[in-house]
Amino acid sequence: MDIADSEVAPQSPATDAPQLSDRYQIQSTLGAGGMGVVYLAEDLKLQRRVAIKRLKADAASDNAHQRIQQEARLLAQLNHPNIVALHDVLEDTLDNGGRSVALVMEYIEGTTLRAWMRERTPNLQQKLSLLMQICQGLQQAHDLGIIHRDLKSDNILIAENAKGEPVAKITDFGIAKSQQLDEQTLTAENQLAGTITAMSPEQILGKALDARSDLFSLGTIAYELLTGSRPFGKNDTGALAMAHRVTNDPHTPPQQAWAGIPEPLAILLDKLLAKDPSQRPQSAQIVYQGFALLHKQGLEAESEDYTATLTDLFTHHKIKSRRRWQRALAIVAAALVLSIGGYWGWKEFTRLEPQYIAVMPVEINGEIRGEQNAKALTRTMVRQALMNSVSQLKASALVSFEPKVGQDFEAQLQKLRDKGVTDALFARLECAEVRCEIEIQRLAPQDSRIKQQESFTFLTDKVQEAQYRTSNSTANLFALPYQRGDLSLATMSDGDYKRYLDVLSRMEAKELSENDLSELFTLSNRYPRNIYIYQSFTDVAARLFVLDGNTTHLESALQSIEKANKFGIPKSLTSRLKLFIYGLGDYSDQYEQLISDLETTDVPLAELLSERARYHYRAGNYESGLKYATEAAELNPSADNLHLTALNQIASGNYDEGRITLNETIKVFPEHWSSYSALGVIELENGNLETAEQAITSIPENLRGWRTKSNLGVIYFLQKKYSEALLIQQEILNSNPDSIETMEEIASSHLMLGENEMAMNQYRKILEITDDEEDFEESRYKAIALANLGELNDAIAISNRLLKKAADDTYIQYNAGQVYALAEEWSSANYYIERLLEQGMSAEWFSLPAFQRICTQPQASRNVKNAICR
Structure with a gap:
């Protein structure tokens, strides 16, 4: 080498x-x-x-x-x-x-950057200017798919322009690689191309490279230019020793090399020199924007206040001097001239590291005077206060967590580690009739360490005050930059607060009803400035929707949130509540606008990626949905993100991959019931009906949502238990009378029972409520209804539009096969049936009379006849 x-x-x-x-x-x-x-x-x-x-x-x-x-x-x-x-x-x-x-x-009449650094004593502005220029040249190369692979001070030439200002020129692309060309081994002579002190860890290790490898090399240049030292020390112990340091040892902290370095610059250098490419900035343009903002501020600020001003502006430290505040405001005004892109580019560097926070079960020792369930209500109050405290934090997301009964403390922490939780909140109460001593701990699941803790005493007849104090005290356990500020107390009457806690208790016990939503609606009218009511209203509405599929629950939640906006509830909270509701229902336009707005805030990236994945999944863009879900799971391997990954795999027809993802999820999260439901779908579509039934019936009956029940009905249908299937389908329709999917399933069951007129009645109902052909799901069922009612041209037209939009969608192909069979377009019907069989769909799915009619037609292929014909 x-x-x-x-x-x-x-x-x-x-x-x-x-x-x-x-x-x-x-x-x-x-x-x-x-x-x-x-x-x-x-x-x-x-x-x-x-x-x-x-x-x-x-x-x-x-x-x-x-x-x-x-x-x-x-x-x-x-x-x-x-x-x-x-x-x-x-x-x-x-x-x-x-x-x-x-x-x-x-020809560049000048010298290399390394020689220039030795011969000159440039000020910070000149250094930043050169780094900005290098970023701009590098970005142009990256835009063309070119990776330099040997970016170092010796390959940066410095000349002077007409004004005598230094100009940087990148040279020596001799070992550069184009990502757009076929891969060629240009180092076949047993040489590692490049300079070890300029290489990224992944380049030294021979891994695949992208533009972020050059950004690591840029980091080594910037580090030496700004601090006068090399991040991994001098190369005086041999190349292999240096390679080991670059790949395994942390770089010398910038503050150690230059005690007076502005904190934002130190943050930037740390990010550029991250071992993991995913932790570095995503482009040279973003790095340029960060340098440009600092360069502009340095020019505007007096040198004596430069470091302090930057630190104050970007790390939320308090500025004691009134004169310095005035300078800081002037600098901010000047910085706005740069561009909004520069501002958000800098935010990429100073963005707070995301926190994924879970609340552990509340522990109460002793007795509390009062009603028989006083202890249970106090536990509910504390748990809700801990959960609500997360809304007071920036860059933070609440992770759902319910441990198994009897699971010990260490096992709970292990489960949190598996979920990718960064912080766990735990509260222990010691109560004696009318007084409770509460201790709140912020734990690190990774090493079971207590990061921060707080304790205080409250009287059990002052639980509302205790709830607010618990929320505020919990939020204050986190670093100051994460805190949004304390909540203001908005009290209810004792009777109303008792009713509020009763609803929360039923929500935790999964015993909700529509009366609970009505109760919260009444409370929100009486106490419109109480932040807790709006959060609880949204949670209850969402859970009811999951159980019965009734969209009026979602509309009620959105009305509640709009009221919250009018009464001064923080937008940071109401936006998150809206996003939660938009993610459950058919609100694509509102969702797209809101998530675009939230991408410029401190919402954790993994959460937004998850929302993006759900959005594309609902729209039938499964390739995009899988991409976002995978990225979210990499950042935060929670059960929900893994489950979302599997859903997009399943919808794309990748049953084997989906099965693997779900089984791995269930192994880590054995009570993640949604994964059992999705696994049931895979086995169902592959014809493993007994396995599918076993997966779905593993879910406690009171936790089966209407869609899970619907799948169980389909299993019974495919097992030819048509009466049992019809009973489940009618039960679903009774709780959700506008469910088009359930109407279509009921129609199919009637057809198999020979009750043709009753089936046609269901198809007519579907047509009555599917006026909007732009809706993906509604269009699918409308096409089936039209075909069964004899309106074949319209049915085929809709099917063709859906196929153009989502040609690989399993359900769209299934509908197309059914529509073409009813239209006696036997060749087309045969094509889609054969395609679905090749993807692994079982023959039981083709038992409907429409599909069976193809068995007597000459256009039916041997494969189709052998598979589906009785």
């Missing part, structure tokens, strides 16, 4: 320089490396000086030629003031039959 860290050779006369072309007259040698020589030459035609990089005569391997030709191809694509320009390529054949290649490039 040959790992070099060469210096540029001094300029010398070219006594034996070859004559490469009649157009270029060589004047001197600028430098030489292991592969080529760089000459200073005169372009006689344009009368300008140029630099000519020529392959050495003894560097005759195909590999060396490939490298310089690669450099020529890449440079030809690049046209940027911060990249050395390529003017010409010279090629000829040598006397010995070999090839000669030379690049004619822009």
